[in-house]
Amino acid sequence: MNDELRERVEREAEKHALLNAVKHENDADVGAIMGPLMGDNPDFREHGDEIPGIAGGVIGRVNDLSYAEKRNRLEELAPEELAEIEAEDEGEDHPLPDLPAAEAYDEVRMRCAPNPNGPWHVGHARMPAVIGTYRDRYDGWFCVRFDDTDPETKRPDLEAYDAILEDLDYLGFEPDETYKASDRLETYYEHARELIELGGAYTCSCSGEEFSELKNNGEPCPHRDKDVETVLAEFEDMIDGEYDSGEMVLRVKTDIEHKNPALRDWVAFRMIDTPHPRGEASEYRCWPMLDFQSGVDDHLLGITHIIRGIDLQDSAKRQRFVYDYFDWEYPEVVHWGHVQIDAYDVKMSTSTISELIEQDELDGWDDPRAPTLKSLRRRGIRGEAIVDAMVELGTSTSDVDLAMSSVYAANRDLVDEETDRRFLVREGNQLPLGGSPPEEANPPLHPNHEDRGVREIPVGDSVLVEPDDLPGREDRIWLKGLGCFQYTRDVLQYTGEDIDVVREGDVDVIHWVPASESVPVCMRTPDGDVSGRAEPGVAALEADELVQFERIGFARIDRQEDDETVTYYTHP
Template identity: 45%
Template sequence: MTLTDDDKKTIEKYALQNAVKYGQAPQIGAVMGRVMGECAHLRPMAKEVGPVIQEVLAEVAKETPEEWQARLEAIAPELIEELNTKKEPDKGLKALDVEEGQQVVMRFAPNPNGPPTLGSTRGIVVNSEYVKKYGGKFIIRFDDTDPQTKRPMMEAYDWYVDDCKWLGADPDEIVIASDRIPMYYDYARKLIEMGKAYVCFCDGADFKKFKDAKEACPHRDLSPQENLMHWDKMLAGEYEEKSAVLRIKTDITHKDPALRDFGAFRIVKVPHPRPEVDDKYCVWPLLDFEGAIEDHELGMTHIIRGKDLMDSEKRQTYIYNYLGWEYPKTTHWGRVKMHEFGKFSTSALRKSIEDGEYSGWDDPRLPTLRAMRRRGILPEAIRKFFIEMGVGETDVSISMDTLYAENRKLVDPIANRYFFVWDPVEIEITDTEPCTVNPSLHPTEDRGCREIDVADKVYICSEDAEKFQVGSKLRLKDLFNVEITSTEPLQAKHIGDSIESVKKEKMRIIHWAPMDGVTVKVMSPDGEFTGIGEKQVTTELDKIVQFERFGFCRIDSVDDEVVAYYTHK
């Protein structure tokens, strides 16, 4: 199946609408999201749609905002009307239901099996922002009670705390669940004594048959004394893995099978990676039990959790009712999907890193906060991005372009400008004398100038050089005008310095780099770019600069060569 002319027109009109709305050529993710959202028949054709969108965007990028407006008015005037009348959705965080005199206590509870991703960052930002708003208490609780399937990484504990502080979400308290196992055991014993929990010896398949049939398993009605005996044997390591599970009694005939007698503890004999825990325990709480106990013990007043965890809340309510507790006020939100990354899975990312697919957790292709930091995405941009997203049950599908737009507002005024030529080729220039030029470090801010020495050769991008013909006239930005005299080898002659002649003859303006420049390697989500940059960029370590006609980059190192991480356009 191929795209029809109508399909291509649809792509074109949405690309133009996006350009008109934001005043700049759109990124593919933004247009892809709109097209796929409106045209269900194109969704199975993503591989065919992508290249067509790229072609359309390349044409759009060549035009001015005035031309975008005129073309959109010609082919889809209704989209102009939509831009003029469409009400912006409510942004920001809606008010919490807070009782008079109540101190708000909220938590972010990650599994430290890897560093924060953009998915988990939403929880950090929103919970901490609510606490700031109400003058409450923000707790980080590490749910690290699965030493096997989602085995914690020792480094991740510090990564989470460090990233939280970087985001301006300093925790008031840090709790590590694996330090508090005895407390969970005490509550388990109490529930067993109350007849509300029992040790089940059914294997998984057999228990599922009982559960699906709404029937009690053979162990459900054992006395509390017998269950305490089995519980003590579990704790003493006398039972093998998967041979016994502590279950919470619920309504075995409940219409929802997920709520029937759920598991609270299982046997895992793999040592925990934290040396202070190691092999001290072989019975570990499942998240529904551990989270229920902790939310009460830590005085949680409000919880924000994914709508996919509504069943967890219903299971935990049984424990709260048995123990006479009041469940925290709960808000649910939908999933966030970033077009460029799809579903976030820390376990999958970890395996890909271990397999050598990525260089590490800060690889610029990854959706981790460590990667965002290394690329030069600022914490203020991330906070605003997630706060404006708000809290709602609707799933959110959004492009990174939205985050980049927030970051661009912050970095554009502070980023010095430099020339960087990737995939460079030499061009020899005749009829000129050695000179020194002093382009400004910033087009609008008074921040001084660079100093670039030029002789009879400079570097330019090969993709520019491929478009030249003998007789082509162009301007080397902030230098002078030249006319191509030869393409093999690449040569040109100096034909003047006048800006007026550039406008009059509609010359292309290209950037360049001096022959005594430094080697620059840019690491980006689209791969590695190597070329030549100005020497002065070596003074910008750990700062964000703009490589003209390329994009914003954060200078990561300036040792034998300059290594920069791509931020965004």
């Protein structure tokens, strides 16, 4: 790197370090500024191995300043960015827009209505994150209502009910109430009877093909004008299970000439022969369609605001016909676009993930390769970080992209200061030591918290270093926490030079582990398992502890086995 480029790197690193420090009123951190620094300066990327070392020196100088000095220096370097930070601090910062007409209601009431066919994938987190955030903002109410009235095509998984509530707890939210729609069939039947008596529904025995042709031609079904008594009697026969699947349905009367054929006389109830997996519901054969069930429940539970995908706009239009018959007021509706998530090879689909587990291509719902909340939890990512990233997406009707790097950045902000550092070497090359180095290395547990103390790493007569860190002949390297060495005649000779050789930019700093005293580690990652050896203290860490393997990334200790420490990679 030439002197001109180095000066640019130092100048940009200082600006981003000051932005980070002033915004959070805390010391700046290398990990927190690397993303913005490289994003604003793409030409730095080819020097990616050198940038952290240069930035680290700059950050050290920035962190030595008082808050007032940092702010004044930032005002010199980037006054517009400073103004933006201070403008944000003047009031509450709400990434989510205000709910429509929220002031018109005594209490904002919302619902999260999952289909319990499996634990949640990452995309599912958006709904509870946004609803839970709105509940907290408006001091409102929200429930979880399991929409489980399709025991055939979207068959519930009995374990999913608790699994979803566990996922919700992981995200940091507790519902005010929890319901299962399959417990409420008698309520739906009663409302169907009332709708029939109002002349708003009729029983239909047309085949699907027959009705589709009539509907598309804007022609009424021949059963549409049955008298109320006949419809009620046939609906009771449906409830009693007198019909086979596909033999009879109950339709809501709408406008048979409506410009949108999907809204013409839609099905409210149908017969299903497959028993529900929940024992309490297994005897029922007449099941409501989601638009009827959900519409009735939203009214009875006093839901004031519904958030749903823009692809479900027709659901609101169908339900409004029912609401009009009953003279109910329809809730406020917010439609949003789909969220696309990067970083995964596995499709974001509960059924797809379930199939891969059944085929033993994934170890389970918490496999690090699975795009699930259980996987992120096992990797050591906090639910709060996921919520923060999801809330930042807002409620736009356009499809939005969520980069997992934004989740990682939010999590890094939460865990970096409290997470101790350790050394891990992958595919290590063994190098003998010479020149009488210290018998023990004492790198700090955390570079920003001297009070936590140091690690005690026995050195021995040789070390392991990563292949990319192997020095060239006669090159010097700094073994972090130990000292300066020169690679001479296949031996790392201790030189005794002080840290100034690093500050002057002549010597690379690398991590290492003692060859004889290191412990084996298996690190499970989204790209597959990685084997390595860690400093000996890692073997004494407890399950669920988070560590940062220096120059590699964060990892959660999963378990200690007889022959190795198993960790789950969190993120860089």
